[in-house]
Amino acid sequence: MTNNIVNRVLEHLNAMIGNENIVVEKNAVFGFDGTIRLKGIEFLYTSKNIVTNSNFGSVQKELMELQERTEKPILFIVGSIYPTLAKELVENGFYYIDAAGNCDIRAEDVLLYVEGKKNANNGIANNHKMKGRLFQVAGLKIVFELLNNPGLIQQPYREIQQVTGVSLGSINIVMKELENSNFLVSSEKGKLLKNKKQLLDRWAIGYNETLKPKLLKNRMTFKNEEIRREWSQITLPTETHWSGEPGASIKSGYLLPEIFTIYSNRNVGELVKAGFRPKDDGEIFVYQKFWIDISVQKTVPPLLIYADLMGSGISRNIETAQIILENELQHIK
Incomplete structure (x- = not known):
């Protein structure tokens, strides 16, 4: 999906500054999606499908962590983003462009600013939804308790049911999804949560949404x-x-x-x-x-x-x- 977004963004940039002023390279600094040169100025870019209030915190945190790895400017390519959130990103030193062509990129000889365009592809806003039960209501309640009390993962499902109020059937499904999503490992010593920080961030987005x-x-x-x-x-x-x-x-x-x-x-x-x-x-x-x-x-x-x-x-x-x-x-x- 993000490749489609990048292609659409390149079409907008081509219309604004001409294809001869755009060079894209996929080999990039670790953590970035690629390098893009606009009028000879090199940007490292990263892309997301959609940014809303629910995931803005984690997106901005990720951008700040990426900025610590490089002195080059970062261009954030996004399918759809609320205008107020885009403004805040810019105020924090990041450049952006979305799939509709809205952008704020003002670095040396590159002066691009567009606002007010609506994104015609409603599918972008629909594809970021998390699938399965893991980040739906029952799953969110279960993961909340498991992260709050790591020892709970070792308890029988009936104990988890008493703590969460979630049905045994839903608990069974969520546990399988945790394992399939690489957040849970089972061994002779029992169950253990893994990749807990990633699970926390996914849970926070799902909870807010x-x-x-x-x-x-x-x-x-x-x-x-x-x-x-x-x-x-x-x-x-x-x-x-x-x-x-x-x-x-x-x-x-x-x-x-x-x-x-x-x-x-x-x-x-x-x-x-x-x-x-x-x-x-x-x-x-x-x-x-x-x-x-x-x-x-x-x-x-x-x-x-x-x-x-x-x-x-x-x-x-x-x-x-x-x-x-x-x-x-x-x-x-």
Whole structure:
């Protein structure tokens, strides 16, 4: 699929600067898809099918890691990307062009800027979906618990069912898909998760795309500015926890929250008693708690804080997600 995208992008570049000013080579620095010269200026390029808020964090993180390997400019070729996300990539020093011809490439003698073109190939947006059960709702709940508690992989399926609330049939299917996807290995000593960091990133994308949108209950705001300033001192109802920016602030002390994420099994009335009030465009997003354990912790598990930060598509949150990964999720690396 990405080869088709690259070919379409080359057609757009040809129309803009002429074929004689374009040279493409497939042999590239490790991690890149190839090299492209535009008017003699060499770019290393990498390509993706689609970028949305759900996977923007992992895409930007990957680009930043690639940039550390080279001093040459990076051209990001993408089938489809939201304009706001493309703008953020550019602000962070990357050049891009999409399959519709939208681009921002301003390096030395190359000055190309196009916006507002719609992508006619709707198939691009449909092909990035993850297949099978592994990253659908049941699979996402199972993988969440397995990453949260690595020892759970050794337990009988009935134990996993009690923890996840997922049927035995779905657990059996997901386990087979984990093994077929090279995330699970079975031996005489039992089962063991492998490639856990890759599994975490795949899970975070799947969670933000598939499960999280189904969990949104309502939006709220703080009753007054004083409560907002002292948000960390609020006594939350039972089975109610901070995630995202406030969760990261509590865990790392690094982030000053602007958007507030809460997971809760409680009704609006109990949240109102705690210091919130309903508001359609409020800065507090309240999600249904989807895991079973009853915890008195003020925050959700670090795994979920990481996913919420990565799914936000905001650079400062992505940076904080890496701090959470380093400090709170060592068992996954």
